[in-house]
Amino acid sequence: MxxxxxxxxxxxxxxxxxxxxxxxxxxxxxxxxxxxxxxxxxxxxxxxxxxxxxxxxxxxxxxxxxxxxxxxxxxxxxxxxxxxxxxxxxxxxxxxxxxxxxxxxxxxxxxxxxxxxxxxxxxxxxxxxxxxxxxxxxxxxxxxxxxxxxxxxxxxxxxxxxxxxxxxxxxxxxxxxxxxxxxxxxxxxxxxxxxxxxxxxxxxxxxxxxxxxxxxxxIKPEVVEEDDPIAPIRAVRQAGSMFDPTSNTIDNLIGLFPARYTALMTLSAYHPDISDIKRKNYSDIAKSTAENIILAGLIDPLDGGSFSGIQQATSALPVFAKTLPAQTSTAQALYRLYQLTKDSQYLTAADAILDYTEKNLALPDGGYAMGIIYADHDIVDNPCIWTLEEIEAALTEEETKLCVQAFEISGLGNIPLIDDRNRSYFRKNTLTWKLSMSELATLTGIPQESLKEKLESITKKLAKLRTEKSATRVEEKLTTTDSMAALASAYVSAYRASGNQARLEKAKGILTFIQKNCIDGSGTLQRSRYNGQLLDSQAHGIDYVKVSRAALDLYEVSQDSTWLEWAAKIHQQMNSRLSDAEFSSLSETDGSTYPHPFKIRQFITIKPLNNECTWGIAYSNAKRLENNLGGTDYAKQAHNIRLHLLSMTDRAPLASIDFLTADAQLNLKTVYLKAPASAELLNAALPHACQIVHVTADGSYPGLKDDASKLTSGGAVVKQGDKTLGTAASAQDLDKLLR
CATH class of the missing domain: 3.40.30.10 (Glutaredoxin)
Structure with missing residues (x-):
């Protein structure tokens, strides 16, 4: 080289x-x-x-x-x-x-x-x-x-x-x-x-x-000789130490979606092998990052969508683009945090993100655009940047006062020096929520319902003005299979958090669209669509693992076994194209589009690239398929991939974020429901952060082990790892076991 x-x-x-x-x-x-x-x-x-x-x-x-x-x-x-x-x-x-x-x-x-x-x-x-x-x-x-x-x-x-x-x-x-x-x-x-x-x-x-x-x-991934179940716990502890509660910033984030960090902290708070002090610490970090970085920074108050990241150090200066991956990642993190805290502000914000996605990124053919750029890279003529004079001209005196309080608008600008060292944004402001609704109500003495109406009027006026002054709005109408599958998973999370049946139907619709429109005549999954047509672009590893994951997510909440079968089929197609014979390595493509046959193994996240880790998601899928279907190949693949990924968790926790998130999710409580599960028990399980396995008479469920005899018709067994937490015959009993 x-x-x-x-x-x-x-x-x-x-x-x-x-x-x-x-x-x-x-x-x-x-x-x-x-x-x-x-x-x-x-x-x-x-x-x-x-x-x-x-x-x-x-x-x-x-x-x-x-x-x-x-x-x-x-x-x-x-x-x-x-x-x-x-x-x-x-x-x-x-x-x-x-x-x-x-x-x-x-x-x-x-x-x-x-x-x-x-x-x-x-x-x-x-x-x-x-x-x-x-x-x-x-x-x-x-x-x-x-x-x-x-x-x-x-x-x-x-x-x-x-x-x-x-x-x-x-x-x-x-x-x-x-x-x-x-x-x-x-x-x-x-x-x-x-x-x-x-x-x-x-x-x-x-x-x-x-x-x-x-x-x-x-330079290949090392392989540890033995499994170390404590290694991910150590890595998460190291990742947690990167959050600075004084400045409300995350060290070494460097391009990574903050929501991915929030999701890791949220799921890690459930881990059975950490102390109550550490559990509270992770929960507090998740809430702090969500409130101070996402809700008070990346969420656009004018349309409810999420900006795609942070330009410098704080969310006071976001990346002025809204991509589909940013919407799905942020919405899902907020839904999971709502499950943990039951704080409605997270549910409201997540719902607004999905509503933004449908309004702005949905395409006529049923796919979804990759995203929209709202502002040039250059500072001049940035429609997302405001002066106090612009706001005063657009609003009434009363509205201006309220706007200044809600967004901390200043004549000198509200972008801190740490984000603007050369003062390019002097006298410029970004619109990011600096106070919650309750804090603003206390400050102004205005009841929250009346305050909400006033703020809606303000944001509508400013949104209209932003549209009028916008010099640049660039849309990328490419549709990728992995981004749509991630959106389907976000809708499943929305259904679990809210119980809104329409969210479940939307998840089904997206995966059905992928089945009908993202697979070629030979039955091979493809990567992308454009202008209503499927492109000749064989799926990457990341497409396979996200589609399989979304199908597994949908199976858990619907009991429809066809989704489990499809998840297994997609996973097996990935292995036949991209895995080695030992199921210990995954290539991102088969190399057929390269002049020289590279094998690119995406087993890590390079933070500035913000790529998702194919290996980490494949590991999780293999474990979930094993738990639902049994089979030595799934167990072997999960074990082999895990031994590779464990070699680097201590050295690079944020680079291993997808594996650590998957590991935390696999350590959630698991509810084994005798299929067909009663609607009462299934509905009791859905709002909780747990895995759901539907047990049939002819299935093989290695995680259930000796507890299979305890599982009666219409009942449930709850386990966490190898520990049996109890059995439940009613929604009330199950709810107690999952709290």
Whole structure:
């Protein structure tokens, strides 16, 4: 792997501290003197000239790609054919990896488009590929992994220069600091790669190939020799210590959705093997992060949706985009917190997020858009930023006073220095709730019902004004299978928290849509849809695990065994395509779309990327399938994946957040209901944070063990781990056992 920095050429050593950060593997490893890889022609090949921008000619695309169809850069969509052309023209391939829900990516593309010199340089030196990270999450993970391993910060967008063999030669990501010099950055790296390639392409091919394979093959997830049930508890304790109650911030969050942290703390508060003091601590952390970061920061008071993250240190300056993953993650975390606390503010906020999702992200074909950008990356003309004068002009004097109190609006601005060190936001304000309804009622002396009406009037006026002054509203209408499956799971959580039957029907409708519209003629799950059509894009590992998880969630609450059968079918399809024979490793794709067959293993979360961990969710699914169906393969896979994931929980708890969350959920109380379960008992179990297993006469339930004889018709057995907590024949008895 020949890593070319903007300033000099060097051959970097990969730090073994990065073992806890990424793993990638390569099949068909090459020896030092192995000749260049021969790219076999595909069965059906359409030759497209690449001396022009071809994004408008492609069907497998997205809003992100379509919006660059008029760019002067000769952009191509990602395909193996690009590398065949590069080989024939003896060129390298330049890949820009960004997405349509990231304003920074769009800002950088605009800067490139506005520079004829940069466009000309890219066109003359490389075959240029525009990669949508929402479609090709695997490639975004690959680029982020390379940046982590060479000590480069991970940001979006990411730039990678490939040889025509498909081996990365050089890479970087663009942060706010080097954005102003984007033309110089690209020029330096592009010139270095091009000159070295022109001088001695065989040297670049040989060194990039052998070094890339050798170093990345050496970095694989370690395997612990024995299971350590206490390791996740230690890691959660370490994660809990990252919350600062004084500043209400989470250390080292770096791009991760705060809701994922809140969900981890919420579920960990139920763990049977922690002290009551630690249980209260986790509960308090979950409530503090939800109230001070989510409700008083990321929730948009003008429409109820959740912004996609934090730009700097606090939620006073959010990322002004609302993505589908942000909505589902935040809503589900709030529903779970409501189950823990029964505090209605969490239920109300979560319901508002799902209502926002239906109003703004639902598509006519039944799918859901990936998200909306509400403001340019640049500060100027940001419709989500307000001056006191704007608010005074839009509202009455009484409304202005109330607005100033609710949102702490100031003539000098309300964005703290820690988020705005160069004072770019001087005299600017964001609208985030600074006081709860009860606190505001106490401060103003206005009854809460009257206060609610006044605030609704204020937010409606400001929402209308924001729409009128909005210079930018960019929608990404791509639909991905994993994001829809996550939404289905969020609706199941909504049903469990509220008992609202309409939420359950919505979950069923989304999974039914996936069954009918996200599977090709051969029965294979696909990753994405666009403009009402299924794209030729085989599902990634993350698609399989989220669909299987959602089907399992739906089975628990509905007793409909067809969802359990489908969950098992999707899991098995994933294993047949992406797992090794020992069920101990999962690749994100089968490598068929790569010019060189990478094996990208997404077993960890790279925080700035905010990716979800396929391995952590697969582990949970395998355990749940084992609990419902029995079978040694499920048990073997769960055990093998767990031994890999345990190797890094102590070193990188937030990077292991999906595994830790899954482990906490698997340690919840489990209710075994004799199928068909009585509506009384099922309805008693649903509002509680518990797992539900429907026991049939011909099933195998390894978790039940000797308690099977205690399970009578119309009854329930409650267990937590190997401990039997009791039996229940009535809703009242079951409710007591689950409290």
């Amino acid at each position: 020949l890593r070319l920095s903007p300033d000099h050429i060097r051959l970097p050593l990969l730090s073994y501290s990065a073992i806890g950060i990424i793993t990638l593997g390569l099949t068909n490893s090459c020896k030092e003197n192995k000749p260049a890889i021969v790219l076999e022609p595909e069965a059906t090949e359409i030759v497209i000239p690449m001396d022009r921008n071809n994004l408008a000619q492609t069907t497998g695309t997205s809003s992100f790609l379509h919006n660059q169809a008029d760019s002067k850069v000769h952009w191509q969509p990602w395909s193996k054919n690009v590398f065949k052309v590069a080989s024939g023209e003896n060129k390298t391939v330049f890949a820009f990896i960004g997405d349509g829900t990231d304003s920074h990516s769009l800002s950088i593309l605009k800067k490139i488009n506005d520079s004829p010199a940069t466009c000309a340089a890219l066109n003359s030196s490389h075959i240029n590929v525009l990669v949508d990270a929402n479609q090709h999450q695997d490639l975004a993970f690959l680029a982020a992994s390379l940046n982590v391993n060479t000590g480069t910060s991970v940001n979006s967008p990411q730039l990678v220069w490939f040889s025509h063999e498909g081996i990365p030669v050089s890479w970087t990501s663009i942060n706010n600091n080097n954005e102003l010099n984007i033309h110089e950055l690209i020029s330096r790296m592009s010139n270095t790669v091009t000159h070295l390639w022109q001088d001695d392409p065989s040297y670049v091919l040989s060194n990039s190939r052998t070094d890339f394979i050798r170093r990345l093959e050496a």
